[in-house]
Amino acid sequence: MASVLQTIVEKKHYLFVDKVDSWQEAVRLSAESLVADGSVDADYYQQIVNCIEKYGPYVVFDHYVAMPHSQENASGVHKTGIGFMRVKEEVSFGKDEDGEEKVAKLFFTLAACNPDEHLNNIQQLMGVFCNEELLDALMEANTPEDILAAEIAHPIEED
């Protein structure tokens, strides 16, 4: 079975940009590849932005990783998938409740309407997010080939 990163490349769910003006813009752009093939509607990203504005930057994890998402079966989602985006310049989501600034360079934006596929995506993403060497390599990626090469060089551990 294809890995999440292979699927991202295969479905052209990726974008490489140098910088963005705001985290809201980053969320919009990170969903663009999902919009392109009809996986989500053009305004899907707005639900994610609303959620982050309401609950804070909880979608930003350690090591420059953000996983913008809305709820399962959110309106405007037609296919389950992950929109990948790498931004060269870190994007700030502001501070969390402890005053720690949350920043991201790697975006894995989720669209979920099929529970099994979504669960599989989440399970695999955890493997990616826990693999710091792989994340470092993805931050340097400029092409889809770089994504695939990063995964081959730093395979995801199964457990």
Next chain:
Amino acid sequence: MAKLDNKTFLVCCANGAGTSLMMKMTLEKVLKKLGVKPGRIHHCAISEGKSSASQFNIVFTTVNFAGMMKAAEEKGTVVLGLKNVMSAAEMEQALRNAGLAD
């Protein structure tokens, strides 16, 4: 004779679709490592979790939501807030700090 056998768990985040699923997977990993056979693990969004938390023995949520679970805590539910939902070490430590794991 793990202290956590048959206990019920709720994992809860903003949407109940991304972060809480990750927390659930981390929890399954930790419980397996500790040799615990949990009663039930349910994941949901904070909107549901606020009202259903008291029906569970232990609730895991992100730090920012832990404060919303006061009512359940008063009814005896143990509420544990996590900073990193993918950290098995942090979760295990939280259980230990609460006296729920050796």
